Each structure stands twice: as structure tokens, then as C-alpha cells.
Amino acid sequence: xxxxxxxxxxxxxxxxxxxxxxxxxxxxxxxxxxxxxxxxxxxxxxxxxxxxxxxxxxxxxxxxxxxxxxxxxxxxxxxxxxxxxxxxxxxxxxxxxxxxxxxxxxxxxxxxxxxxxxxxxxxxxxxxxxxxxxxxxxxxxxxxxxxxxxxxxxxxxxxxxxxxxxxxxxxxxxxxxxxxxxxxxxxxxxxxxxxxxxxxxxxxxxxxxxxxxxxxxxxxxxxxxxxxxxxxxxxxxxxxxxxxxxxxxxxxxxxxxxxxxxxxxxxxxxxxxxxxxxxxxxxxxxxx
Amino acid sequence: xxxxxxxxxxxxxxxxxxxxxxxxxxxxxxxxxxxxxxxxxxxxxxxxxxxxxxxxxxxxxxxxxxxxxxxxxxxxxxxxxxxxxxxxxxxxxxxxxxxxxxxxxxxxxxxxxxxxxxxxxxxxxxxxxxxxxxxxxxxxxxxxxxxxxxxxxxxxxxxxxxxxxxxxxxxxxxxxxxxxxxxxxxxxxxxxxxxxxxxxxxxxxxxxxxxxxxxxxxxxxxxxxxxxxxxxxxxxxxxxxxxxxxxxxxxxxxxxxxxxxxxxxxxxxxxxxxxxxxxxxxxxxxxxxxxxxxxxxxxxxxxxxxxxxxxxxxxxxxxxxxxxxxxxxxxxxxxxxxxxxxxxxxxxxxxxxxxxxxxxxxxxxxxxxxxxxxxxxxxxxxxxxxxxxxxxxxxxxxxxxxxxxxxxxxxxxxxxxxxxxxxxxxxxxxxxxxxxx
Numbered sequence: 251x252x253x254x255x256x257x258x259x260x261x262x263x264x265x266x267x268x269x270x271x272x273x274x275x276x277x278x279x280x281x282x283x284x285x286x287x288x289x290x291x292x293x294x295x296x297x298x299x300x301x302x303x304x305x306x307x308x309x310x311x312x313x314x315x316x317x318x319x320x321x322x323x324x325x326x327x328x329x330x331x332x333x334x335x336x337x338x339x340x341x342x343x344x345x346x347x348x349x350x351x352x353x354x355x356x357x358x359x360x361x362x363x364x365x366x367x368x369x370x371x372x373x374x375x376x377x378x379x380x381x382x383x384x385x386x387x388x389x390x391x392x393x394x395x396x397x398x399x400x401x402x403x404x405x406x407x408x409x410x411x412x413x414x415x416x417x418x419x420x421x422x423x424x425x426x427x428x429x430x431x432x433x434x435x436x437x438x439x440x441x442x443x444x445x446x447x448x449x450x451x452x453x454x455x456x457x458x459x460x461x462x463x464x465x466x467x468x469x470x471x472x473x474x475x476x477x478x479x480x481x482x483x484x485x486x487x488x489x490x491x492x493x494x495x496x497x498x499x500x501x502x503x504x505x506x507x508x509x510x511x512x513x514x515x516x517x518x519x520x521x522x523x524x525x526x527x528x529x530x531x532x533x534x535x536x537x538x
Numbered sequence: 539x540x541x542x543x544x545x546x547x548x549x550x551x552x553x554x555x556x557x558x559x560x561x562x563x564x565x566x567x568x569x570x571x572x573x574x575x576x577x578x579x580x581x582x583x584x585x586x587x588x589x590x591x592x593x594x595x596x597x598x599x600x601x602x603x604x605x606x607x608x609x610x611x612x613x614x615x616x617x618x619x620x621x622x623x624x625x626x627x628x629x630x631x632x633x634x635x636x637x638x639x640x641x642x643x644x645x646x647x648x649x650x651x652x653x654x655x656x657x658x659x660x661x662x663x664x665x666x667x668x669x670x671x672x673x674x675x676x677x678x679x680x681x682x683x684x685x686x687x688x689x690x691x692x693x694x695x696x697x698x699x700x701x702x703x704x705x706x707x708x709x710x711x712x713x714x715x716x717x718x719x720x721x722x723x724x725x726x727x728x729x730x731x732x733x734x735x736x737x738x739x740x741x742x743x744x745x746x747x748x749x750x751x752x753x754x755x756x757x758x759x760x761x762x763x764x765x766x767x768x769x770x771x772x773x774x775x776x777x778x779x780x781x782x783x784x785x786x787x788x789x790x791x792x793x794x795x796x797x798x799x800x801x802x803x804x805x806x807x808x809x810x811x812x813x814x815x816x817x818x819x820x821x822x823x824x825x826x827x828x829x830x831x832x833x834x835x836x837x838x839x840x841x842x843x844x845x846x847x848x849x850x851x852x853x854x855x856x857x858x859x860x861x862x863x864x865x866x867x868x869x870x871x872x873x874x875x876x877x878x879x880x881x882x883x884x885x886x887x888x889x890x891x892x893x894x895x896x897x898x899x900x901x902x903x904x905x906x907x908x909x910x911x912x913x914x915x916x917x918x919x920x921x922x923x924x925x926x927x928x929x930x931x932x933x934x935x936x937x938x939x940x941x942x943x944x945x946x947x948x949x950x951x952x953x954x955x956x957x958x959x960x961x962x963x964x965x966x967x968x969x970x971x972x973x974x975x
Contacts, residue, residue, distance in 0.1 A: 260643040261644060261647070262633075262642075262648065263642070263643050263644070264642040264643075264644070265637070266637050266638055266641075280676070281676065283673050283679040287670045288670075291662060294662065294666070298661045366656060366657050366674070367634070368629075369634065369652045369653045369656040370632065370634070370675065371632055371633035371634055371650070372674060372676065532635065533635055533636055536552060536635055
């Protein structure tokens with residue numbers, strides 16, 4: 251028995267550390283059913299024991315744009331590029347919500363599911379991926395709301411310059427999901443040991459919204475603050491929202507350069523996130 | 539048989555105390571050395587995980603240089619006291635955390651049951667949770683579907699399968715969870731002390747199922763438990779861990795008897811606090827030892843085995859009416875018995891009194907010891923909770939064969955004398971008997 255060569259084929263090797271780029275892709279594929287079940291669990295448990303059920307997915311954005319229209323549109327008087335205000339805000343809000351939901355939920359993933367993760371192994375990446383996927387359902391429902399609102403305005407005779415850029419929609423979703431996921435994973439990995447960053451997320455994310463073109467168009471920011479508008483322009487979330495508005499509503503700043511910049515920075519964020527996350531997941535149980 | 543698990547030089551270190559100031563700079567240093575492919579500079583090899591002593595560094599080795607192999611189809615028990623490293627070993631094997639050094643090589647899939655019902659969502663129905671839990675444990679959906687009926691059948695909660703599990707009783711919950719795990723098609727099953735929950739009937743069923751898994755299906759089972767009776771029943775081989783190292787490994791009987799012998803100072807020998815003015819008192823008790831009848835100290839006594847308590851005491855001056863008393867309380871402080879020595883006349887010096895228990899068979903559990911010394915009917919030294927006797931679940935050969943169960947059958951296991959007499963009135967009428975034929 252003992253003189254057997256040590257080159258037997260072992261299925262799993264548990265080692266202290268693994269390479270920086272050693273991702274458990276095969277494992278993740280094997281556990282794809284788990285991903286779907288997590289999504290289902292989140293979805294079902296969201297509206298269990300509520301009367302309105304999935305209608306709650308609509309309530310939040312509707313109330314939000316109502317307030318935005320009153321506060322930012324009418325009281326503050328921020329122009330919206332000539333697009334009907336509710337439509338303008340809704341476009342920004344649903345994308346922003348998707349981003350911030352992915353980010354916030356992912357950033358606390360280790361803490362939220364420490365109970366589960368300290369008891370059983372599954373590829374940890376499944377958890378953030380399932381968060382992004384569950385939020386995608388919510389986002390999808392809200393896109394329906396957006397399309398309905400577009401239809402209402404079109405029927406009223408408002409001219410909406412719906413154009414070919416709208417075909418980039420799937421890419422835009424991918425970009426914004428990757429941004430939320432990547433940034434969330436970086437934060438989640440660091441907060442397993444240092445809780446400080448959790449506080450930054452608490453007030454930072456709402457503030458980041460104001461550095462993104464959710465409640466104002468990029469053109470207005472550039473016109474009023476030519477010196478500082480680059481912060482907003484090179485915020486990787488801005489090109490996504492601007493392109494979305496341009497494609498569906500015909501107003502916004504769209505250029506392939508800006509979108510290309512956005513795609514590259516998104517990839518960097520995502521891969522940094524995955525690598526750090528993958529590194530931390532192995533021992534986070536000991537420190538969380 | 540082929541090896542399915544090979545553990546080589548496995549160690550795991552934990553950092554004690556708070557992660558406070560200093561951790562960031564340390565982490566940076568660690569990060570650099572890891573980047574250059576070197577070992578962690580803050581881990582000092584050589585310290586042993588002994589909870590009772592204060593170490594020099596704030597790093598503790600929960601496991602140190604563990605090596606063992608497990609062959610296919612084996613049922614291996616892992617035993618050891620609290621803090622011996624059992625849970626850490628399980629966590630590493632089930633890939634919840636990774637080792638500090640060393641490696642584990644595994645052939646086949648591992649399913650670990652470190653907790654029953656991991657990932658159950660209270661709002662979801664039993665049916666939905668079977669799928670969710672199965673997937674968490676690594677099953678594919680098709681696999682769960684195929685086994686679904688079997689799982690429901692084993693759990694015995696068919697009637698409530700579409701009810702949210704938050705309305706389940708804890709027993710039903712455990713049943714369902716174990717059923718899912720037991721039907722997992724993995725080559726290796728790791729079970730922590732999950733059997734501590736659930737009723738006796740179900741525990742038996744689980745043990746039976748685990749036995750089937752290893753014997754019938756050729757799957758490998760690793761079983762961690764304090765329940766020596768269960769380990770004995772289920773496992774042919776066992777591993778004994780102490781302070782993060784393997785003390786003994788081999789066939790279960792040997793390992794268990796070694797486990798019982800390992801003298802753990804805090805558990806079988808108890809130093810007794812001296813009275814405040816011990817110099818002026820007639821005398822005082824210094825030490826208690828729990829032993830078998832051959833005077834070997836034992837930290838755990840197999841149920842049914844006779845044992846003795848040795849009480850060491852010192853007399854400062856002559857005592858003319860000295861009595862040593864010993865009381866035993868169960869964990870709920872119900873007094874079980876009290877014994878006294880005969881009145882003695884002793885001069886100054888050191889003595890010992892040995893209390894032998896060979897009448898009562900106490901049920902498994904922990905019992906507190908009270909000791910006292912009196913002279914002329916006046917208490918000289920009296921200590922409650924002076925020590926603890928642990929009666930373990932391992933049954934001793936001297937246990938009378940009429941004792942069928944040792945758990946939940948009362949505090950004392952000595953069988954009563956039972957006679958069955960025929961009552962005259964009950965006799966069937968011979969006349970009817972004849973006509974009946």
C-alpha cells in the first residue's frame with residue numbers, strides 16, 4: 251500500500267493557498283442548480299406573507315420617481331434634457347438601484363451567510379452571483395414599468411427618439427451588474443477582517459448616486475461645472491446610464507469611446523473583485 | 539482497498555485575541571511574504587494547543603502535523619475532548635476553512651454534515667427545502683428528484699411536505715434535514731455530532747442508516763462524536779486527538795480505552811482549595827483522585843465499572859473523632875448519596891481515605907463531588923464541587939446483562955430483582971381449554 255506512487259489521481263486537494271488565478275470554475279458549473287435555487291429562495295421569500303406580493307417590486311421605484319420629480323425636478327429645477335421628468339428619473343433610478351442593490355448585498359455576503367458558509371462547502375462565488383441574478387429579476391420587473399411608462403408618454407404624443415443604441419441594452423446590464431458585483435466583492439473581502447469599510451458603504455453609496463447622472467443629465471453637469479464634471483464623466487456608472495437614456499429616450503451623452511472606457515474599467519473592477527474574493531473565501535470563517 | 543483520504547502534515551493555526559492595532563501592518567508583511575512564496579512570518583512552529591496554559595505567542599495551533607489515511611468503505615470515528623481539534627479537522631476536511639500548512643487529498647465527493655439543516659429557509663416548504671438543502675450539499679437537481687420519494691419516506695414528514703418548515707417541530711426539522719444528507723450520493727460522508735438531536739428512535743434510525751452507508755454501499759464515513767457507544771457501534775477504526783495531535787489511532791476498542799485512560803489533570807485529579815486558616819485548623823483536605831479499583835486515575839469511567847475516590851488530607855494535630863465524608867450530586871444538584879468513614883483517631887500527618895463504589899451503577903453523566911472533614915461532629919473542612927466524576931457511555935463488561943439501556947432510564951442502573959409469579963385466579967379454566975381444542 252505504502253509503496254504506491256504518490257501520483258494517484260485525487261479528485262480534491264485541500265491546500266493552504268492556491269494560485270491567484272485558480273478559480274473553481276468547474277465547481278461553479280457543478281453547483282449551477284444551487285445558484286438557481288438561491289435565486290428562487292430570495293424571490294419566494296421576498297413576498298411570502300405579504301399581501302401585495304411581487305407588486306412591491308413596482309412600489310419602490312414609483313414612489314421614488316414621484317419624489318424626485320417634485321424635489322429635484324420642480325423645487326430644485328434641474329433640467330432633464332427635455333425628456334419628461336418621470337421617464338428621465340425612472341431610467342436613472344432603475345439602473346442605479348440595480349447597481350446599488352448588487353453592491354450593498356454583495357458587500358455583506360460573508361457576514362450575512364457566515365452561518366451557512368461556516369458549515370458547508372460550496373463555491374463561495376455562487377453566493378454573490380446569486381445576488382446579482384436575484385436582483386436581475388427585480389430589475390427586469392422594473393424595466394417593464396419603464397416600458398409601460400414610455401408607452402403612456404408615446405400615446406400622449408411625446409416624441410421619444412428610440413434608436414439603435416438601445417440594442418446595447420444587454421451589454422449595459424452586464425456592465426452595471428459587473429460593476430456592482432466587482433465592487434461589492436472587494437468590499438466584502440476586506441470587511442471580513444476590517445469592518446471599517448462597512449461604514450463607508452453605509453453613507454458612501456447614497457453619496458455616490460449624486461456623482462452619477464441619476465437625477466441630472468451629464469450635459470447639465472458639464473455646462474455648469476466644466477472643471478469638475480470629469481469626475482462624473484469618468485465614473486464608470488455614468489456611461490451606462492447615459493447610453494441607456496440615449497438609446498431609449500434619445501437624449502444623453504453617448505460615445506463609443508466613453509463606453510469602451512467604461513467596459514475596460516468594469517473588467518478591471520470585476521477581476522480584482524473575483525481574485526480578492528477567491529483569496530479570502532478560504533479562511534474567512536476564521537476571522538469573520 | 540484504495541485510499542480515499544490522505545492527510546499529510548496537516549496543521550492549522552489560529553490567532554488569539556482581538557484583531558486590533560497591528561493587524562494591518564502584520565497583514566501587509568504577511569502579504570509580502572506570501573507574494574514571494576514564503577511561509578507566514580508570524581507563525582512559530584512548536585507551540586502546543588493546551589488551553590490551560592498561557593502561551594508565549596498569540597498564535598495557537600489547533601491542529602499540528604496530522605497524518606493519516608482512510609481507506610474506502612471504512613467508518614472512522616474521531617474522538618477527543620473539547621478543544622482537541624476535532625472540529626477544526628472536520629472544517630478542513632469539509633473545505634469550510636483551509637489549513638495553514640499541509641494538505642489533504644481526497645478521492646470522490648465529500649458531503650459534510652457539520653450541522654443538521656444547514657441552509658434551511660424557514661419560509662420555504664419542506665419540498666423546496668429538500669431541493670435547496672440538497673443543492674447546498676452538492677447534489678444536482680436531477681439527483682434530488684430521483685431520490686425525492688426516498689428522502690420523504692425516510693424523514694417521515696410526508697404529510698407536512700408542503701408546509702413551511704418554520705411550522706415544523708424541531709424533531710421533524712431534524713428528520714428532514716438528516717434524510718436529505720443521508721441520501722446524498724457522495725463517496726465520503728462526514729458527520730459531526732448531529733445525532734445529539736432528535737428522539738431516541740430517530741437516532742437509532744440514523745445510526746442504522748450510517749451503518750448501511752459504510753457497510754452496504756461501500757462509502758466512507760467519518761464520524762465525530764462524544765457518544766462512545768455510537769462510535770463503538772458504527773466505527774471499526776478510530777482516531778484519538780488531543781491538543782491538536784493524534785495520540786492513538788487504530789481499532790475502536792483500543793482507541794476508546796486509551797481515551798478513557800488519558801489522564802487529563804483537570805479531570806481526574808482535583809486539587810482542593812485549602813481553608814483560609816488552614817494552619818490553625820485540625821486538618822484539611824488537599825486532593826481528590828478518581829480511579830479504577832487498580833488505582834489508575836481515570837478521567838472517565840465506563841458505565842458499570844466499579845470505581846473509587848481517593849481523598850488526600852493532612853492533619854496538623856491529633857484528631858480523636860475524625861470523620862471524612864463524601865457526597866455525590868448529579869448535575870442538577872440532586873444529592874445522590876453520601877458516605878462517611880468510621881470515626882478515627884489519628885495523629886498529625888498526611889493520610890488518604892479511599893471510597894470505593896462497587897454497589898451502585900450510576901447512569902452516564904457528570905456528577906459533582908462534595909468532600910468534608912469533621913472532628914467531634916464539628917465541620918473542619920467542607921468543599922462543595924470539589925471535583926467531577928464522569929461516567930461515560932462506553933459500557934463496561936461488568937454491566938449486568940439485564941441492563942438494556944443506559945440512557946434516559948434514571949440515575950441508577952442497578953437492576954431490581956424481578957420475579958414473575960403465576961396468579962391462581964388468572965388460570966384459564968381447564969374445562970374450556972379442553973373443549974376449545
